[in-house]
Amino acid sequence: MKRDVLIIGAGGVAQVVAHKCAQNNDVLGAIHIASRTLSKCEAILETVREKDAMKVEGVLAAHQVDAMDSAAVAALIRETGAQIVINVGSAFVNMTVLDACIETGAAYIDTAIHEDPAKICETPPWYGNYEWKKRDLCAEKGVTAILGAGFDPGVVNAFARFAIDRLDEVKSIDIVDINAGSHGKYFATNFDPEINFREFTGTVYYWEDQQWKETSMFASGRDWDLPVVGTQRAYQSGHDEVHSLATNYPQADVRFWMGFGEHYINVFTVLQSLGLLSEQPVTTAEGQEVVPLKVVKAVLPDPASLAPDYTGKTCIGDLVKGIKDGKETEIFVYNVADHKDAYEEVGSQGISYTAGVPPVAAAMLIASGEWDAGTMKNVEELDPKPFFTILDRIGLPTRIKDDMGDRPWNA
Amino acid sequence: MKRDVLIIGAGGVAQVVAHKCAQNNDVLGAIHIASRTLSKCEAILETVREKDAMKVEGVLAAHQVDAMDSAAVAALIRETGAQIVINVGSAFVNMTVLDACIETGAAYIDTAIHEDPAKICETPPWYGNYEWKKRDLCAEKGVTAILGAGFDPGVVNAFARFAIDRLDEVKSIDIVDINAGSHGKYFATNFDPEINFREFTGTVYYWEDQQWKETSMFASGRDWDLPVVGTQRAYQSGHDEVHSLATNYPQADVRFWMGFGEHYINVFTVLQSLGLLSEQPVTTAEGQEVVPLKVVKAVLPDPASLAPDYTGKTCIGDLVKGIKDGKETEIFVYNVADHKDAYEEVGSQGISYTAGVPPVAAAMLIASGEWDAGTMKNVEELDPKPFFTILDRIGLPTRIKDDMGDRPWNA
Structure with a gap:
């Protein structure tokens, strides 16, 4: 205790x-x-x-x-x-x-x-x-x-464990994270933009056929038909839980999918392509050394400022596939949360x-x-x-x- | 002399x-x-x-x-x-x-x-x-x-004068500037980005019905069917020559149209909407004062660096409408120039x-x-x-x- x-x-x-x-x-x-x-x-x-x-x-x-x-x-x-x-x-x-x-x-x-x-x-x-x-x-x-x-990581790892405990054999774990909410701004990140963009600029690792495989952000997308939030497009992304689940369940394919709208991807792609998400400093014509990503962070809304006007819901869950009693089986374990309820209870999005x-x-x-x-x-x-x-x-x-x-x- | x-x-x-x-x-x-x-x-x-x-x-x-x-x-x-x-x-x-x-x-x-x-x-x-x-x-x-x-301004003013001299009465002057060339970069401006973007962030003034009217960049677009470069979409933009031509020919409507592809407009709109084209300084989380537009300029290609790989043509001309011998008449006066020829002759785009x-x-x-x-x-x-x-x-x-x-x- x-x-x-x-x-x-x-x-x-x-x-x-x-x-x-x-x-x-x-x-x-x-x-x-x-x-x-x-x-x-x-x-x-x-x-x-x-x-x-x-x-x-x-x-x-x-x-x-x-x-x-x-x-x-x-x-x-x-x-x-x-x-x-x-x-x-x-x-x-x-x-x-x-x-x-x-x-x-x-x-x-x-x-x-x-x-x-x-x-x-x-x-x-x-x-x-x-x-x-x-x-x-x-x-x-x-x-x-x-x-x-x-x-995610966290509850989704428990979702995976819960589903796997109900199966005789696990074949795949797909974690899907959809934020179907709207903050009403032209563009904003839900966390510190520096950390948020770092998640998406690197290699996307996933576990398939008992080995690590690589893709890149937004290269692999799929529509998911989900409770409450409906059909949503999500893209394979790098995420922590893939790394522990793949180690604990090496026999299963483990992938993480994050939902993004066209608009988010467009803004991200423009910034990324221009080099504005770089953490390496550039020098202006006037000789000032500046990290572009820090300037992007400075012009974007403070994530905390989004909470009061955030509406809509999130749906995060695990689609786990495997064998039960000799039959192919799938289970989706999930949670739906509401932005407005969160703000009313604790003042956060x-x-x-x-x-x-x-x-x-x-x-x-x-x-x-x-x-x-x-x-x-x-x-x-x-x-x-x-x-x-x-x-x-x-x-x-x-x-x-x-x-x-x-x-x-x-x- | x-x-x-x-x-x-x-x-x-x-x-x-x-x-x-x-x-x-x-x-x-x-x-x-x-x-x-x-x-x-x-x-x-x-x-x-x-x-x-x-x-x-x-x-x-x-x-x-x-x-x-x-x-x-x-x-x-x-x-x-x-x-x-x-x-x-x-x-x-x-x-x-x-x-x-x-x-x-x-x-x-x-x-x-x-x-x-x-x-x-x-x-x-x-x-x-x-x-x-x-x-x-x-x-x-x-x-x-x-x-x-x-x-433009310059030759296009002479184009207007030349066409007007052939008419009994001038009714409108539409100047169209199309760069149908390609520099092969994800995105670049043809002039100093600071000056280039300044042209597009302000009010777009044009002269119609003997008075100044206002619109905003990319709000008013039209397809133009032009010699050599074919059909191209151009948008009303603010430009110097509108201001002298409207003063010298107040009886005519005077408008300027600049060609932009979807991609240029998209990148411009993202940067503009995020506040990254602002000439007003912002402060980073680390306390550094930075003018976002100067950082955008720093990450974009140097316009001079585009010349060696620039291909394709420009078409700039004036569509002048009016009355000649009692009949509605229109004349398009124009020039077509080639990026590659320019580079070969003088080393410029x-x-x-x-x-x-x-x-x-x-x-x-x-x-x-x-x-x-x-x-x-x-x-x-x-x-x-x-x-x-x-x-x-x-x-x-x-x-x-x-x-x-x-x-x-x-x-």
Whole structure:
């Protein structure tokens, strides 16, 4: 049994995490939030107070920390007494925060793989480049570390596990992520544009015929007929969960598909083709050195600003195919979330909501002991059922669709 | 009779002007070229020597001058003894160079209106904001100043005058500028992107029903069926010559149409919609102040680099409608130029070629006395026939198309 949470980061996802921790502080205990900029943490806690989100009276505190400084994070863990760390800071701080957890014995949860700012798209499996190198150390020290526990990666890994458990043999896992919402702007990214575009400028790795294969962004597209959001075109994209699922289920093909409209692809293609998404500096006629991607980021809307006007729904799910009782079978496990509902509940848009709720469910399962594994785990290596049970209750219900119909996962 | 030429500027158009002056130095005398960067002038003179372009032996000299400094330009005019100044520097130096000509008595030729760098698209008629304010002074001092003597403005003004002279009454002048060439790049502008985009981000003024009307870029498009280049879509754009022609022929509707492909419009629209064509600085997340348009310019190909691979043709002409002998009549006066021919002759692409040849023809007409008006003139106020005669000979032949067929203007 562990208690008291330290949230690392103060962006859109951190805000959702803070609200959800507050709503469940009877289980989670004290809630601390820390980032490089104290005022951002304080602003988030202010929204928690405004919504009167704390279930029971308790600690709600903001801290300043440089998450790239592992010793400083360890000191903060000791100072706060937090036994669970939810890392939703930038993709560049995973390893320093994980090291601080290993150092102090606190449980670690994150929602995306570690990235080196100087490298775009490393060799597969991505987890092997950083996180998994610490797996033996976690086991040796009995430290629980749950990797990629957002929605995708995260809930979709549990969707895969749940479907695979119902089959005798798994043949393929296709993860489909559709945002059918509308923010009303000419163009915007749902996350930090720098991180968002980095996802799409590299090689797209997928797992087929028991080997890594490569394609490029927008090269491989397919229409998907999905519950609630209808027919939507999605394109093979590189994504974290492909790298752990392919390692855990090497017999299955594993692909990730992300939905994009024509307009998004057009704007992306123009910017990419002109060299405006480059992270390499260019020199203007006046001799100023500028990174084009940072200028694009400066002219685009702040992703957080999209929330109030965001309408429509997301549908994210796994189509898992395999053999059951000698017959070809397929199961679609999925969630539908609503942007407007998310904004009303926690002041965030749906994309941040779906990413921020699951790590809180994971923290609650560490608190209850059910997921307190005492070692490093990807989500598909843990029992999905208690995870779904909590997610159903705290805002992200799981449904399944197969030849017996479309229904809640536990109906 | 005037002789000896000083070219101001050292860009792509200046290179064409230098070559054409050299090819006609028996008429024009000494050839001087001056810009802020001496090495650029020297590089141009080097290409003139490489092509062995000088018709007769004579002076060919490079100078350094800040064209924003009128006294420095006047001193250079006196030092070189130049009696004709061809200003093909940036759009921001017209008034200082014109003042130097008025001061020294040298004849002045330019190819585009003066612009204030801080203002995009001033009120019509554009010439009234700067150049025409000096008209009385030119007349008083007997200084010849020929405004807008490139292709458009310039040759197209002479096309209009030529057609109008054949009519009893003019009803409309539609100038159509089609570049049906291909540079083989994903996207590039034919001139300095900063100047190029400034042309398209402001209000589009045109003259109809004896008044100024407004539209916006790409809002008004029409297919034109043209000689050699075939059917091409062109859009109403703001352009200098509309402002002088509407003043000189207020009874006629005057419109300018520029050809754009779907791809150009798409890229332009994306950049414009995102705010990347703004000349107003933005601040990056790291606190750096950057003008987005300057970054776009930095990532686009250097217009001069397009020349070697440019293929295809341009067609620029005037469709003039009116009454002749009581009957509705229309005449299309036009030129077709070839990018590859231009590169082979003077090492430049066709767009620079069509802009750079006409001011040299104008200089030759000042040298011969035919256009040495002793006052300020727009091109339609001068006899077009000797202009066409020289242009036929030095690379830009004029043709007409009417109900009697398609033929040379003087056939």
